[in-house]
Amino acid sequence: MTRRIQVGAVPVGGGAPVSIQSMCNTATEDVEATVQQIRRLEQAGCDIVRVAVPTEEAARAIPAIKRGIRIPLVADIHFDYKLALLCIDGGVDKIRINPGNIGSKERVRAVADGCRERGIPIRVGVNGGSLEKDILRKYGGVTAEALAESALGHVRLLEDCGFGDICISVKCSRVPVNMAAYELLHERVDYPLHLGVTEAGTPEMGVLKSAIGIGGLLCRGIGDTLRVSLTADPVEEVTAAKKILQAAGIRRTEPDLIACPTCGRTQYDMLPIAINGRSLVIAANDPLNYYAIEDIRQLTAMEPEIVLAELEPLRRAIRYYYAEVSARKAARSANSSDMAAAQTEDLAIDMTAEGGDLDAPIIRLLNSL
Numbered sequence: 001m002t003r004r005i006q007v008g009a010v011p012v013g014g015g016a017p018v019s020i021q022s023m024c025n026t027a028t029e030d031v032e033a034t035v036q037q038i039r040r041l042e043q044a045g046c047d048i049v050r051v052a053v054p055t056e057e058a059a060r061a062i063p064a065i066k067r068g069i070r071i072p073l074v075a076d077i078h079f080d081y082k083l084a085l086l087c088i089d090g091g092v093d094k095i096r097i098n099p100g101n102i103g104s105k106e107r108v109r110a111v112a113d114g115c116r117e118r119g120i121p122i123r124v125g126v127n128g129g130s131l132e133k134d135i136l137r138k139y140g141g142v143t144a145e146a147l148a149e150s151a152l153g154h155v156r157l158l159e160d161c162g163f164g165d166i167c168i169s170v171k172c173s174r175v176p177v178n179m180a181a182y183e184l185l186h187e188r189v190d191y192p193l194h195l196g197v198t199e200a201g202t203p204e205m206g207v208l209k210s211a212i213g214i215g216g217l218l219c220r221g222i223g224d225t226l227r228v229s230l231t232a233d234p235v236e237e238v239t240a241a242k243k244i245l246q247a248a249g250i251r252r253t254e255p256d257l258i259a260c261p262t263c264g265r266t267q268y269d270m271l272p273i274a275i276n277g278r279s280l281v282i283a284a285n286d287p288l289n290y291y292a293i294e295d296i297r298q299l300t301a302m303e304p305e306i307v308l309a310e311l312e313p314l315r316r317a318i319r320y321y322y323a324e325v326s327a328r329k330a331a332r333s334a335n336s337s338d339m340a341a342a343q344t345e346d347l348a349i350d351m352t353a354e355g356g357d358l359d360a361p362i363i364r365l366l367n368s369l
Contacts, residue, residue, distance in 0.1 A: 001013075001014060001015055001190075002014060002190050002191060002192045002193065002224055003164075003190050003191060003192065004016060004192070005121040005165050005166070005167055005192055006119065006121070007019075007048055007072045007074070007093050007094045007121060008048075008071070008072025008073070008093035008094075009072065010047050010048055010071070010072050012048075012121075012167060012192050012194075012224050012225045013167070013191075013192025013224040013225075014192070016224070017250075017251065018218065018223060018224060018225060018226060018245060018250055018251065019047040019048055019224075019225040019226075020045060020046055020047045020048075020225075020226065020227075020238055020241040020242065020245070021046065021047065021048045021049065021050065021074075021194070021225055021226065021227040021241075022041050022046045022049055022050070022227060022228075022234045022235075022237045022238050022241075023049070023050040023051070023052070023076070023227065023229075023234060023237075024037050024038060024041075024049065024050070024051045024052075024234060025037075025234060026051075027058075028051045028052055028053060028058035028061050028062075028065070029055070029057040029058045029060075029061045030061075031061050031064045031065055031068070034051060034061070034065055035064075035065055035068035035069060037234065038065070038068075038069045038071070038073075039068075039069065040235055041071075041234055041235060041238055042069065042070055042071050044235045044238040044239060045238050045239075045241075045242055045253065046071060046234075046238045047071060047072075047225075048071060048072045048074060048093075048094070048225065049069070049071055049072070049073060049074065050073075050074035050075075050076050050096065050227075051065065051073065051074070051075065051076065052076045053075045053076060053077055053083050053087055054078070054083075055083075056082075056083065056086065058083075059075070059083045059086035059087050059090065060086060060090070062075060062086070062087050062090035062091065062092050063090045063091055066090070066091050066092070072093035072094065073092055073093050073094075074092065074093065074094040074095070074096055074123070075087035075092045075094070075095055075096065076096045076125075077095060077096065077097040077102075078097075078098075078101065079101050079102060080102070081097075081102040081103060081107040081108070081110060081111050084097055084102070084111045084114070085110060085111065085114055088111075088114040088115060088118060088120060089114075092120065093120065094120060094121050094122070094123060094167075095111065095115060095120060095121075095122045095123070096122075096123040096125050097111065097122060097123075097124075097125075098124060098125065098126065098130075098154050099111070099112075099124070099154050099157040099158055100132070100153060100154050100157060105157070105160070105161075108157050108158070108161060109161045112158055112161035112162070112163035113161070115163065115165065116162075116163055116165070119165075120165075121165040121166065121167060122158060122163070122165065122166055122167070123166070123167040123168070123169060123194055124151055124154045124155055124158070124166060124167070124168050124169070125168075125169045125171070125194070126147055126150045126151040126154065126168075126169065126170045126171070127171050127172070127198050128142040128147060128171065128172035128173065128174070128177070128198070129142075129198075129199070131146055131147070131150050132150060132153075135149055135150050142172060142174070142177065143177060144177050144180035144181040144183075144184055145181075145184065147170040147172060147177070147181035148170060148181050148184040148185055148188070150170075151168050151169075151170050151181075151185065152185075152188070152189070155168065155189070155191070166191050167191060167192045167193070167194050167224075167225070168185055168189070168191050168192075168193055168194065169193070169194040169195070169196060170182060170185060171196045171197060171198035171229075172197070172198060173197065173198055173199040173200065173209075175197060175209050175212050175213040178197050178213045179213055179216055179217055182195065182217055182222055182223070183217075183220075183222065186222045192224035192225065193222060193223050193224055193225075194223075194224070194225050194226065194227070195213075195214045195217055195218070195222075195223040195225070195226040195227075196210075196213075196214065196226060196227045196228070196229055197209045197210050197213040197214065197228075197229065198229055199229065200228070200229050200230060201230070201231055202230065202231050202232065203230050203231075203232050203236055203240070206228070206229065206230040206231065206232070206240075207228065207230070207240045207243075210228040210229070210230075210240060210244065211240075211243075211244050211247070214226050214228065214241075214244055215244045215247060215248045218244070218245070218248040218250055219248050219249075226241055226244075226245075227241070228240040228241045228244065
């Protein structure tokens with residue numbers, strides 16, 4: 001098991017639930033725009049958010065941003081250690097920096113000392129596109145060994161300063177290399193690992209790369225926090241991350257919809273029923289989900305309030321289900337050290353006990369499609 005760090009109110013590593021991260025694409029010095037985007041990310045289910053800090057103006061915006069949000073804030077620093085110090089003074093919850101890129105040992109120590117005094121962890125974040133030239137020459141390019149060696153070299157700089165509140169990432173756009181690098185770190189150190197596939201691309205391919213690169217590691221018990229990096233609205237990163245965690249059996253945020261893949265024995269058109277049924281389940285689970293409600297409105301010609309009224313029994317059942325899941329997992333965790341098993345255990349729960357007749361409203365809505 002990895003050691004645990006604390007990012008604001010969110011624990012990372014040491015058996016803590018795998019947390020979801022994202023990064024703003026607003027100009028950080030634009031406090032209003034940045035806070036608004038973070039609030040959207042919070043509502044979508046983001047646990048930790050990062051902002052770029054390329055200038056002093058951006059660094060000095062950190063306190064105002066912190067006042068406007070509820071989730072922990074990470075400052076992403078490149079090269080200039082003074083920006084890290086400003087963010088530390090501004091109350092940031094974590095620093096992302098590569099110590100080898102900020103100059104002398106004295107500068108590294110200044111950042112490490114500042115973070116230690118305030119209980120702020122540091123993420124060593126290595127990317128395939130920014131590996132040191134000597135490491136690239138040694139390995140002949142971006143390899144898993146090159147990524148791991150670079151990361152551990154940066155970690156040693158912090159360890160030499162007596163700093164150990166560290167998280168590590170080794171991101172590459174080539175999924176097999178990416179996964180192998182994380183596997184090497186998992187074997188060599190007990191620091192928590194921040195998973196991600198960098199430069200994954202637009203949602204269609206980026207989600208697929210991330211599902212393999214992140215989900216594959218999670219299924220092997222590797223990884224403590226994650227970001228799905230997409231060239232898209234950051235909210236899409238959070239949505240994809242929740243789906244990956246659910247597919248890996250780690251965090252369930254909505255009911256699973258089971259649908260036949262169809263073959264020549266299928267006697268009716270399964271696809272529209274599966275698609276529309278999923279919209280119903282999403283809307284029942286999250287009545288504020290505009291996209292699901294709008295899909296249903298267009299498909300059924302019903303007004304949203306009628307749809308939501310029809311889905312109320314299912315919504316009650318889902319709330320009951322998650323309450324039971326939480327209670328049973330908490331009881332098991334209290335009596336067992338096997339937190340991973342408690343987290344992924346499937347529970348058979350009679351949802352009709354709270355929801356009543358679950359079939360009737362769904363049948364009525366599907367019949368109106």
